[in-house]
Amino acid sequence: QKEVEQNSGPLSVPEGAIASLNCTYSDRGSQSFFWYRQYSGKSPELIMFIYSNGDKEDGRFTAQLNKASQYVSLLIRDSQPSDSATYLCAVKLEGGANNLFFGTGTRLTVIP
């Protein structure tokens, strides 16, 4: 079982719609969760981080964490073509100081 799993996509949504990206993780004791955006040929860029159950909003982005179900999601409201990128989920697992594991990423395409 992979530590962090994401649907590789591609996920296509029309401009203005809500894009929903999901991530599940294997370690129930995980405490820290991150979403990164990576444009083709570029480095990962931090979008959001969340530590507590519930929702965290920042502009058009909302991270949702459900530790009981072991998933974290990222919602992008009013999707724009510039949001087209690969979104990486990263989870700090228990059992080590630096056990930050990344998913393979979900490719999002926003269609104008």
Place this chain on the structure above:
Amino acid sequence: ETGVTQTPRHLVMGMTNKKSLKCEQHLGHNAMYWYKQSAKKPLELMFVYNFKEQTENNSVPSRFSPECPNSSHLFLHLHTLQPEDSALYLCASSPTGTGDQPQHFGDGTRLSIL
């Protein structure tokens, strides 16, 4: 400007060459990381340095040798690499090396082994 600068951006080398990748961070962080990113695979953590001390080595082959002279600079020395080592190598930094703080990435070095 990402705050984390990597050089070179692209590197092509033969299997018998020796080269080094350089990373410099201007964010005042105390932890630095090397990651390998291959197609269709998740980012793989290679090494972690926290306050110049190596705290993680995720079973990386000895043909990769890291060096961290201070909290702002990180090197990855390469020798006798294999074709499967071709990948994007990313450097990152964070305030401390506990893994629960956001990491800031450089633009990476695209490495191709002939």
